[in-house]
Amino acid sequence: MSAPVQETFDCRVAFADELIALARLDERIVAVCNDSVGSSNLVGFATEFPDRLINVGIAEQDMVGVGAGLALSGYIPFVCGASPFLTGRALEQIKADVAYSQSPVVLCGMSPGMAYGELGPTHHSIEDLSWLRAIAGLGIVVPADPSETRAAVRWAAAAATPVFLRVGRFKVPAVTGDLPFTFGTASTLRDGTDVTVVATGTMVSRALQAAEEAAGQGVSIRVLNMSTIAPLDEEAIRAAVRETRGIVTAEEATTTGGLGAAVASVVVSSPAPVRMRMLGVHREFAPTGNTEFLLEHFGLTAADIRAAAVELAHG
Amino acid sequence: MLVADPRTAAAWRLLRQEIAEAAPERRRELLRQRANQSRAADLHMIGRAGLGHVGGDMSVLDILTTLFFGVLRVDPEHPEWADRDRFVLSKGHTAGALYSTLAAAGFFPQEELATFAAPLSALNGHPNRVKVPGVETNTGPLGHGLPVSVGMAVAGRLAGSERHVFVVLGDGELQEGSNWEAAMTAGHRRLANLTAIVDRNRLQQGARTEETSALDPLDDKFRAFGWDVHVVDGHDHLELLNVFTAPRGERPTCVIANTIKGRGVSFMEDRVEWHHKVPSSEQISLATVELAR
Structure with a gap:
């Protein structure tokens, strides 16, 4: 079935x-x-x-x-x-x-x-x-x-x-449940100990799916819904740096200055920085295609997020 | 945020009353004197700071003085009064003219003018509403004041308020397309509670407007966008007063005020280099003598 x-x-x-x-x-x-x-x-x-x-x-x-x-x-x-x-x-x-x-x-x-x-x-x-x-x-x-x-x-x-x-216009599943929205605060949608995925907007449901699949591979992923990009919840990032071994950011946006860059600036100023992977569009104009195709083209699927997280967990 | 100077505000109230009650010629003379005092204060400010936009300051000061000493329903001691008329200086680079006018009306102490452009002064090279009472929106980049003023006029209508919105535009800045977007909105919505005044000094930073990207026929342009248009002498206070207080029709009003850049200082008048040249102390002394006449 x-x-x-x-x-x-x-x-x-x-x-x-x-x-x-x-x-x-x-x-x-x-x-x-x-x-x-x-x-x-x-x-x-x-x-x-x-x-x-x-x-x-x-x-x-x-x-x-x-x-x-x-x-x-x-x-x-x-x-x-x-x-x-x-x-x-x-x-x-x-x-x-x-x-x-x-x-x-x-x-x-x-x-x-x-x-x-x-x-x-x-x-x-x-x-x-x-x-x-x-x-x-x-x-x-x-x-x-x-x-x-x-x-x-x-x-x-x-x-x-x-x-x-x-x-957003691109259809997304309900993911936040009864969690309140607090401006400037990330919400932890799933706790984990190996790697943290910081996602925003359309990427949040994909991050959750990635975490579910990675659990089957023995990798524990924390998923942060970063619904406020500015001001950034720096404490949530610092906690992720302290408590997990790597951070993946995922955004339907350019990585040049967006969520990934914002998170990275906190990570590098931490006492013991961890490795990162920034998923997004890397300073490119998109080819022709529908949204689902483009998200796949730019490596923004649950599988891509999982692969990046698993690599960091094993690295 | 600077705060009002009650003593100057009281003097401003008295002068406004005297101007309102005076016979026309006396009214013109009182406004002329007041504008020239602001010109002198502005020149000293620019001289001290070593920067400013002196040409445009001099061209716009009769308009500003007429508005603040004869037209605007504002209260320097209650600058946030909800039903006040709104005044927006879209040509924000002539902040010096606005500051000297606001100080003369008591919106803040006149001694503050000495801090113009100094480190950490409230009086930045372009006006900031968060720091200076009487400033309604931050301007500086050109083509911003008219759209914001249109929003204020829409708000006044929604609120059922009698308040009126006045915005002063530079002529050069009418080359910015955003003005024409806003002009179209104002015409379409028949915003009769909006008056745009064009400081038509015919010079922009580097050359004459008509040699750069011609604006004429400017009156026809605004008419075509659905505005009532009046063309006046922008240095004749009586003409300005009359056009600002005349009964309004059902459309927004555009007042094309023909002015002279550098007005009031013989060696600056209509000379492009005085857009933002800084006068020497000798030149300021000469100018002060001319303005005291």
């Missing part, structure tokens, strides 16, 4: 449901978008709160500036756009109008990573974590599943601080 097929979810659905629920309770919540009412899954919001959806059209710099103006006037704007365009096109607005001005905007990078598969590198957002991590004062949150997406939306609405929320 084959194993039951695991149910998977598009996190944009949970995002929109939670946003609408919050907006019913708090009229300061508004949404700003760049013609992305459909792709940001804001149709329901637009129907229920037509005056509170500000669609500026295909104009990302304007979108982020307008969001900042709303935030500086006491509103709680969720500024939504496909992540490559939100972060790439409006990077200077994110830096100056949002982060440097300390305007509490919730930047929602929809369909990040390689979720747009065959549409190609122009529509991929693998650089977002890297370039946003360089901006002071900007929180970066990457929920791993629908439950964590909801919790992150609730947190962001109340946070009164600039934040980037990476909202």
Whole structure:
């Protein structure tokens, strides 16, 4: 008998449901978008709160500036756009109008990573974590599943601080269960003693699967869900350095400056650093293919994570 | 964060009242004198710091003075008052002009001006809202002020507030595309609670705007984007006052204020090299004499 097929979810659905629920309770919540009412899954919001959806059209710099103006006037704007365009096109607005001005905007990078598969590198957002991590004062949150997406939306609405929320489109299984989302804190989804896998977003379920399979090979893997990329939970990394023999990072993003680089900077400054493997995209533009194919192409499957972890365990 | 200077704020209130009640010619004269005092303070600031954007400071100071001493519903002692009018200086490099105006209105003590650009001063080369009361958003990179102001105008409308949003744009910065994204949004949404003032001094850092990437016909451009447009003399305080307080239509307002870069200092006027050249102490003395006339 084959194993039951695991149910998977598009996190944009949970995002929109939670946003609408919050907006019913708090009229300061508004949404700003760049013609992305459909792709940001804001149709329901637009129907229920037509005056509170500000669609500026295909104009990302304007979108982020307008969001900042709303935030500086006491509103709680969720500024939504496909992540490559939100972060790439409006990077200077994110830096100056949002982060440097300390305007509490919730930047929602929809369909990040390689979720747009065959549409190609122009529509991929693998650089977002890297370039946003360089901006002071900007929180970066990457929920791993629908439950964590909801919790992150609730947190962001109340946070009164600039934040980037990476909202996945590529379907993922539920992995966080009843664990609470705490900004700035990694959650240990599985404990282990040999190697730690630090994963974020779409990679978390794959890390769990890798740990399950590695257990059959006698390798004990700890899985950390690093849903806050900035500020990084350095204590969780230092504990992993002390308590396990190696660290694998896994992200649907470039390893140049993303999660792997962030973790590495903590590891190398530890009293007794451990070996690492960074899984992600290594400064390459993707070839043509759907998301699943591309994740495989770049070595981001459960099997790849397991292989990297087992190698570190035996090394 | 700097804090208000109650004594100067009280003087500002009195002067505002005097200006409001004065006959037109007297009103113009009071504003002219006040603007020239800010020009002199700004020149000394730049001289001490050894940096600044003197040409654009001089061109924009009549606009800023008219707004802060005749138009804006703000309270220097309560800079976060929710229903205040919003003022955004998009051309953030002329921070010196804004600082000297804010200090003259009592938003912070005038002695602070002496710290301009010094290590750890609140008065950075470009304005910072977290440190300087009266600054609504951090500007510096060009093309940022108008989109943020559009957001503020949308917020004012959502809140059902009477507050008005004023934003000052440099003319050169209109070469940034983000302005036109925002101009389109404001026109489309008929944001009548928004006034954009263009400091049209016709010079950018290295050359004339019309030789670099021409902006004219600028009035037609804004009209085509759905704005009401007025073209005024940006150094005539009465004209500025009238256009800023005139009954507004149903569309956003664009005031193209024709100005002269370096205005008020004969050897600086309309000369491109004074974009950010620093005057010597002799030049500051000469300029101060001219401005005291």
